[in-house]
Amino acid sequence: MTTGIRPEADPASPRTQGFNAVLKPPRLGTSLTLIPRLRRRRPRHVGRGMLWFAIIWLTVLVLAAVFADFIPGLPAPDEKIGTFAQRPDLSVGGLLGTDGIGRSNLSRIIYGARVSLTIAVVSTIIGLLVGVLVGVIGGYYRGVAESVANVIANCLSALPPLLLLLALVSAIGASLFGITIALGVVIADLYIRVSKGAVIGTTSREYVLAARALGAGDLRIIVKEILPNLVPVLAAIIPMAMAIMIVVEGSLSFLGYGIPAPTPSWGGMIAAGSDIMRQFPWVIAWPVITLFLTVLSFNAIGDYLSSRTDVREAKL
Amino acid sequence: MKTTLRAIGSRLLYGIPVLIIVTLGAAALMGLMPGSPGQAILGDAATQEQVDAINEQLGYNQPFIQRYLEWAWNALHGDFGTTLFTQEPVTDVLMRRLAVTAELAGLALFIALVVAIPLAMLAALRAGKLLDRTLGLITSALLSIPSFVSVVIVSLIFVVWLSWFPATGWVPPSEGLGQNLYYAFLPALALSIYEGAFFYRVIRSDLTGTLREDFILVARAKGLPRSYILARHAMRPSMTSLVTVMGLALGRLLGGAVIVEYFFAVPGLGAEAVNAVSIKDMPMIQAIVTVCVVAYVLIFIVVDLAYAWIDPRVSVQ
Numbered sequence: 129m130t131t132g133i134r135p136e137a138d139p140a141s142p143r144t145q146g147f148n149a150v151l152k153p154p155r156l157g158t159s160l161t162l163i164p165r166l167r168r169r170r171p172r173h174v175g176r177g178m179l180w181f182a183i184i185w186l187t188v189l190v191l192a193a194v195f196a197d198f199i200p201g202l203p204a205p206d207e208k209i210g211t212f213a214q215r216p217d218l219s220v221g222g223l224l225g226t227d228g229i230g231r232s233n234l235s236r237i238i239y240g241a242r243v244s245l246t247i248a249v250v251s252t253i254i255g256l257l258v259g260v261l262v263g264v265i266g267g268y269y270r271g272v273a274e275s276v277a278n279v280i281a282n283c284l285s286a287l288p289p290l291l292l293l294l295a296l297v298s299a300i301g302a303s304l305f306g307i308t309i310a311l312g313v314v315i316a317d318l319y320i321r322v323s324k325g326a327v328i329g330t331t332s333r334e335y336v337l338a339a340r341a342l343g344a345g346d347l348r349i350i351v352k353e354i355l356p357n358l359v360p361v362l363a364a365i366i367p368m369a370m371a372i373m374i375v376v377e378g379s380l381s382f383l384g385y386g387i388p389a390p391t392p393s394w395g396g397m398i399a400a401g402s403d404i405m406r407q408f409p410w411v412i413a414w415p416v417i418t419l420f421l422t423v424l425s426f427n428a429i430g431d432y433l434s435s436r437t438d439v440r441e442a443k444l
Numbered sequence: 445m446k447t448t449l450r451a452i453g454s455r456l457l458y459g460i461p462v463l464i465i466v467t468l469g470a471a472a473l474m475g476l477m478p479g480s481p482g483q484a485i486l487g488d489a490a491t492q493e494q495v496d497a498i499n500e501q502l503g504y505n506q507p508f509i510q511r512y513l514e515w516a517w518n519a520l521h522g523d524f525g526t527t528l529f530t531q532e533p534v535t536d537v538l539m540r541r542l543a544v545t546a547e548l549a550g551l552a553l554f555i556a557l558v559v560a561i562p563l564a565m566l567a568a569l570r571a572g573k574l575l576d577r578t579l580g581l582i583t584s585a586l587l588s589i590p591s592f593v594s595v596v597i598v599s600l601i602f603v604v605w606l607s608w609f610p611a612t613g614w615v616p617p618s619e620g621l622g623q624n625l626y627y628a629f630l631p632a633l634a635l636s637i638y639e640g641a642f643f644y645r646v647i648r649s650d651l652t653g654t655l656r657e658d659f660i661l662v663a664r665a666k667g668l669p670r671s672y673i674l675a676r677h678a679m680r681p682s683m684t685s686l687v688t689v690m691g692l693a694l695g696r697l698l699g700g701a702v703i704v705e706y707f708f709a710v711p712g713l714g715a716e717a718v719n720a721v722s723i724k725d726m727p728m729i730q731a732i733v734t735v736c737v738v739a740y741v742l743i744f745i746v747v748d749l750a751y752a753w754i755d756p757r758v759s760v761q
Contacts, residue, residue: 282462283469286740287733288695288714290702294721295729299476375590379703382592383718395592402596402707406604416593424588431584 179432182425189422193241203232205239205392215410224414227400233414236392240415243393244422247308248373252366254312259319260358266320267327268350277324284317290379297385304387307380311373318369319362326361330354364434371426378419394419448752452745459741463734470733471512474726515730524734525727534731537716542698542735544614545705545712547624549697551632553690556640564644565674568651579644586641591634595707598634612709631708635701639693646689650682657681683754691747695740 196202208230216225224233266277284292293314300306330336336353344352374394380386381395389396394415401412506514518525524534567576589597603611609630617624654660655678663673702714709715713732720728 279461279465282740283465286462286466286737288698288702288717288736291714291717291721291732291736294718295470295473298721299473371588378590379592382703383706385722398592398596402599405596405600409600409604412596412600416596419590419593420585420588423590424585427584427588 178428182428185421185425186429189241190245192238193245196235196238196242199238202238203235205236206231206390207235225410227397227411233397233411236397237394237414237418240392240394240397241418241422243304243387243391244374244377247304247311247377248370250308251311251315251373252370254309255315255319255369256362256366258312259316260323260362262316263320263323264327264350264354264358267324268331268346268354270328274324277320281317281320281324284314284320289314289376290383293376293380294383294385297380302385302388307377307386311376314376315369315373318365322361322365323358326358327354330357360433364430364436367426367430367433371423371430374419374426375423448749451748455741455745455748459737462741463737466737467516467730467733468512470729471508471515471726474724474729475508477724515727519730519734524731527728528723528725534727537728538713538731538735541711541713541716544616544710545698545701545714547617548628548632548635548701548704548710548712549694551628552635552639552697553693555632555636556643556693559636560640560643561647564647564651567644567648568655568678569670569674571652571655576648579648583641583644586637587645589637591638591703592707594637595634595704598630598637599707602630602633612707614708614710628710631701631704631710634704634708635697639697642689642693643686646685647682650685651678654678654682680754684751687747687750687754691743695736695743698736698739 192199210226210230212226212230224237227233227236262277262280266274293310296310296313297306300309331354336349339349339353377386378393378395378398381393382399384399386395387393397415398412398419401408401415405412515525522535524538526532527534527537563579567579570576599611602609610627613627615623615627651674660673660678663677664670668677698713701710701712702718704710705712705715706718713735716728717732719725720732
């Protein structure tokens with residue numbers, strides 16, 4: 129059931145997990161710097177500028193979403209402030225123009241950010257709780273526990289996420305609560321795989337053996353020795369997972385299965401805007417740009433964190 | 445050969461619990477959904493007696509576990525039942541839909557690979573230079589475009605502004621391959637944007653790694669031209685991650701093209717899945733779920749075998 133490398137079969141390598149193939153196989157061979165044109169360089173995944181942009185954009189978005197009710201002059205998201213598809217003007221509500229039925233685009237984007245960010249954060253926490261629990265138990269005890277963790281992860285990822293999500297949402301109900309729970313379940317397989325791999329790598333380390341030799345119990349070893357090692361690994365994937373959550377929530381709204389109608393959501397705005405984009409392409413532009421910048425920011429932060437925490441690349 | 449067969453067998457066995465749990469879970473989820481199939485068929489105007497009668501006729505009044513076992517027994521004999529509304533055999537509908545989705549997935553993978561591989565080669569040769577950095581920036585932007593945005597953008601550019609392609613619709617290949625490709629191109633393009641950017645990243649990162657290895661140095665020292673080294677020496681060892689990622693992409697495209705099929709009105713598996721969930725078409729959902737799980741298991745068997753073929757140091761056990 130394992131796919132291993134013969135010359136240096138490493139039982140602790142997360143690569144040996146059957147058809148849970150890991151994306152990056154270890155590089156064999158030495159690195160020489162003798163070929164001028166092919167010389168290695170420090171990897172530049174994310175420039176400083178991009179990182180700062182991401183942090184500033186997300187901060188502004190979070191602040192706007194949290195304090196939306198206190199922004200002076202901002203109309204309510206379902207209040208009609210003018211005729212449909214107005215071009216931007218200089219009032220606070222009309223800064224980005226109006227949508228297909230005359231509501232303020234700016235206000236709907238800000239209130240939509242509330243929904244998107246809440247869902248992203250809460251579903252990530254749910255997914256983390258489930259995934260880390262299953263992954264740590266599976267990776268620490270190996271054997272049957274690991275097989276069970278594998279089967280759970282495979283069950284979750286064998287289905288297309290959107291299909292699983294649709295089924296879950298129609299069973300639990302298309303409310304903020306139902307969608308958040310469903311998203312947390314759908315993303316859990318990622319956390320199971322990542323935390324299981326990291327735990328397997330850590331458990332055979334000397335300091336864990338030392339702790340065990342000193343008579344520490346399983347719970348103490350897991351909490352004190354192993355969980356701290358998961359933090360950098362998880363920190364690198366959490367921003368990307370949050371980007372996925374925002375996208376998937378948008379997809380649900382786009383299909384019409386998301387947060388019910390009067391509550392604004394980015395996916396819903398894009399779906400509504402695509403109906404009138406032939407005449408008024410700028411109406412759809414605002415939610416598209418907002419969503420794009422948000423996802424880009426989360427990805428940039430994730431890239432930065434993983435380039436900082438990935439030992440393999442730090443060595444280069 | 446024998447070990448390979450055993451490896452395939454053990455992976456197939458491994459897929460069985462996944463298949464059972466997922467189909468059982470799908471059945472349980474459907475049971476949790478509000479409303480019954482009878483209600484879905486008859487609409488809101490029907491009386492409770494009428495709904496009960498339909499449910500009894502279709503067997504939905506049976507306990508859930510008994511229904512599941514009956515379904516599993518029939519499915520093992522290749523009978524997935526009939527669809528809820530049209531009462532067609534599910535297998536027929538499924539095959540028709542799967543053919544469409546498979547064509548789209550194949551086209552999308554093709555476009556993605558044709559664009560990603562040459563660009564990744566160029567970028568890997570000039571790692572850290574302007575071209576590499578520009579492409580890195582572009583792909584990270586492309587990876588941040590969700591599929592429901594890329595369909596809108598693709599349609600805005602090619603349908604609204606350029607009027608090159610039809611907005612929606614589908615022509616089966618039996619009615620002319622040219623027309624078929626004409627209608628399939630935009631959905632396939634929309635699907636390939638994300639996959640192409642992803643492939644590019646994976647190939648580029650693996651290639652830059654491979655180009656640092658000693659055997660490349662040897663090849664350079666022998667005086668082989670750079671293009672020859674790239675094509676004959678560097679490409680194959682750089683394909684392991686790509687194969688995994690392609691497997692993942694194929695799985696995603698086969699079942700996950702929901703948004704693209706919905707937007708371009710393509711009668712594929714994803715669109716059918718959304719429809720089946722919304723009308724509680726239990727036989728159809730179970731059949732789609734089964735197809736997805738089987739595809740997932742098969743894809744990863746192929747990926748594992750491909751690993752061993754690409755890199756002889758990897759043994760399949």
